[in-house]
Amino acid sequence: MEKEPLLSLHPFDDQPQKAAASHKGRSLWLWSLVTVTVLLIVADLFFRIVFGAGNPVMAIADVPSGYILKPDQEIHRFGDKLISINSYGMRADPVPAQKPLGTERIFFIGDSVTYGSTRVDQNEIFSERIHHELPAVIHRPVQVLNGSASAWAIGNELGYLSSRGTFNSDLVILVLNSGDIMEPFATLSDVGEGVMTVKPWSALDEIYVRIIKGRLLHLVRIQDRGTIPEEIGPNQIPNNLALLTQFHNFVEAHGARMAIVFIPFRGFTPSNSSSSAPAALTEWSERHGVPLLDTTAVLTSEPVSSVSFDGFHLTSLGHRLVAQDMESHWAQIDRNIKNPAPSN
Numbered sequence: 001m002e003k004e005p006l007l008s009l010h011p012f013d014d015q016p017q018k019a020a021a022s023h024k025g026r027s028l029w030l031w032s033l034v035t036v037t038v039l040l041i042v043a044d045l046f047f048r049i050v051f052g053a054g055n056p057v058m059a060i061a062d063v064p065s066g067y068i069l070k071p072d073q074e075i076h077r078f079g080d081k082l083i084s085i086n087s088y089g090m091r092a093d094p095v096p097a098q099k100p101l102g103t104e105r106i107f108f109i110g111d112s113v114t115y116g117s118t119r120v121d122q123n124e125i126f127s128e129r130i131h132h133e134l135p136a137v138i139h140r141p142v143q144v145l146n147g148s149a150s151a152w153a154i155g156n157e158l159g160y161l162s163s164r165g166t167f168n169s170d171l172v173i174l175v176l177n178s179g180d181i182m183e184p185f186a187t188l189s190d191v192g193e194g195v196m197t198v199k200p201w202s203a204l205d206e207i208y209v210r211i212i213k214g215r216l217l218h219l220v221r222i223q224d225r226g227t228i229p230e231e232i233g234p235n236q237i238p239n240n241l242a243l244l245t246q247f248h249n250f251v252e253a254h255g256a257r258m259a260i261v262f263i264p265f266r267g268f269t270p271s272n273s274s275s276s277a278p279a280a281l282t283e284w285s286e287r288h289g290v291p292l293l294d295t296t297a298v299l300t301s302e303p304v305s306s307v308s309f310d311g312f313h314l315t316s317l318g319h320r321l322v323a324q325d326m327e328s329h330w331a332q333i334d335r336n337i338k339n340p341a342p343s344n
Contacts, residue, residue, distance in 0.1 A: 040204065043204060044202050044204050047204065047206075047207055050078075050079060051077065051078055051079075052075065052076055052077030052078060052079070052081075052118070054200055054202050054204075054205070054206050055075055055077075055199075056075075056077075056118075056196045056199070056200070056206060057069060057070075057073060057075055057077075057083050057085065057118060057196070058070040058073065058196055058197065058199065059149065059150075059188070059195040059196065059197055060089075060197065061188055061197070062089075062159075062160075062163075064159035064160065064162065064163035065149075065152070065156045065157070065159035065160035065163065066152070066156045066159065066185060066186050066187045066188065067149060067156075067187070067188050067191075067195060067197075068089035068149060068160065069085045069089040069090070069091065069115075069149055070085065070089065071085060071086065071087045071088065071089050072085065072086070072087055073085040075118075077118040077119070078118065078119055080121070081118060081119060081120065081121045081122075082121050082122040082123070083118055083122060084122050088145075088147070088164065088167075089147070089149075090145055090146050090147050090148075091115055091116065091122065091125070091127075091146045091148065092127065092128075092144060092145050092146040093131075093143075093144075095143075095145060095167055096143075099143065099168050100141065100143075102140055102141065103140065103141040103142065103143055104134075104138060104140055104141070104142050104143070104170050104171070105142075105143045105144075105145070105167065105168060105169045105170050105171075106130065106134075106142065106143070106144050106145070106169060106170065106171045106172075106173060107144075107145040107147065107166060107167060107169035107171070107172045107173065107256075108127045108130075108144065108145065108146045108147070108148070108173050108175055109147045109148065109157045109160065109161060109172065109173070109174050109175065110147075110148045110152070110157065110174065110175030110176070110177075111148060111149065111150065111151060111152040111153075111156075111157075111175075111177065111180070112148070112149070112150035112151065112152075112312075112313060113175065113177050113263055113312070113313060113314060114126075114127065114146060114148035114175040115146070115148040115149060115150060116313075116314070116319065117309070117313045117314075119309060119313075119315075120314070120315070120316050120319060121316070124316045124319055124320070125146075125319050126314075126319040126320075126322040126323040126326070127144050127146040128144065128146075129319065129320060129323035130142070130144055130323055130326060130327070131143070131144035133323065133327060134327060134330070137327050137330055138330065145167055145169065147160050147161070147164070148175075149195070150191065150194055150195050151186045151190070151191045151194060151195065152186060153180060153183035153184060153185055153186050153240075154174075154176070154180060154181075154183070154240045154243045154244060154247070155184070155185035155186075155240070155243055156185060156186055157174060157247070158243050158246055158247045158250075159185075161247060161250060161251075162246075162250055165254060166250075166251060166254045166255075166256045169256050170256060170257065171256060171257050171258075171259060171333075171334050172251045172256050172257070172258050172259075173258075173259045173260070173261055173333070174244075174247060174258065174259075174260050174261075175260075175261045175262075175263060176260060176261070176262050176263070176281065177262070177263050177264065177265060177312075178264050178265040178268060178269070178276065178278075179265070180240075181237055181240055181241075181278045181280055181281050182236055182237060182240070183236075183240070184233070184236060193209050193210060237280055241280060241284050244284055244288075245284075245288065248288055248290055257334065257335075258290050259290060259291040259292070259293070259333045259334060260281070260285055260290055260291070260292045260293070261292075261293045261295065261322075261326060261333070262276075262277040262281065262292060262293065262294045262295060262296070263295050263299070263314070263322060264276045264277075264294075264295070264296045264299060264300070265308075265311060265312050266299050266300065266304050266307050266308040266311060266312075266318070267304050267308060267310070267311020267312065268311065269296060269299070269300055270300065271300050271301075271303075272300055272301060273296050273297065273300045274296065274297050275294045275296050275297065276294070276296040276300075277292065277294045277296070291332055291333050291334070291335060293325070293326060293329050293332060293333050295321075295322050295325045295326075298321045298322070298324070298325045299318060299321060299322070302317070302318075302321070306318075307321065
């Protein structure tokens with residue numbers, strides 16, 4: 001008769017197996033941690049190198065204009081797209097203290113459409129195209145300033161102008177869009193993460209805030225106020241028209257001329273439209289003798305996707321068309337310029 005095996009009387013006989021299992025578990029956890037860490041580092045480097053994430057254009061608070069682009073930045077986004085901000089918070093070349101004799105100095109003021117977004121290289125935004133192409137039209141050297149920031153309203157633009165002055169400009173061009181005549185003064189709290197004041201700690205941090213929280217989960221605000229339908233107060237349009245009058249008076253008091261360029265939101269403007277500037281704006285410009293160029297016709301002659309990334313902001317082609325439209329109508333924009341050469 002076989003004897004049954006005796007049970008072990010030693011309680012520690014199974015400890016080697018438990019220790020081996022515990023070591024295997026720790027090793028698996030460690031390798032998983034290392035793998036995840038490496039993947040995060042690779043992903044961060046990818047978004048940083050390809051899109052420039054983690055190094056956004058920064059803004060700072062500014063009492064008169066709500067906020068401005070932080071001065072003295074030079075950043076590359078989306079590969080090789082240059083964004084260069086001068087010492088005055090403008091997306092433009094440095095501004096010499098003295099304007100050279102015989103030079104036409106033009107000061108554009110606007111919002112993110114004028115700023116050009118980070119998806120368009122500095123040399124391709126319409127203000128820089130005017131800088132390089134207009135001399136052949138008016139037969140004199142040209143300097144161009146670009147004071148703009150995302151979500152600026154007319155009140156913000158007036159605040160920037162009145163606190164900084166005209167920089168001895170000959171012509172101040174206020175660039176307005178479809179929603180601007182109804183838009184109230186914007187602050188940093190209004191804009192939210194659409195304008196960054198604190199540098200993200202990594203590229204993935206910016207992707208999380210702007211894309212995941214902002215565009216996918218809608219937990220933070222990242223858009224221009226002027227691109228979001230909002231309830232308009234009954235006095236907002238009259239108030240903005242009054243601000244336009246202050247803007248005009250300030251420009252003239254400083255020996256400059258004023259003009260308005262209207263750029264529609266292409267995604268909300270029917271194709272082949274001849275004009276779309278608000279009637280209140282058109283009436284104001286006629287009453288005050290301020291030239292108004294409506295670029296609706298040239299932009300709506302092209303498909304939405306060709307001239308706009310998102311229905312609001314211009315592509316490189318959109319900027320080129322706007323610049324060409326301005327150049328071909330320069331005598332309308334600046335009535336002080338007589339018989340400019342035809343634009344090619």
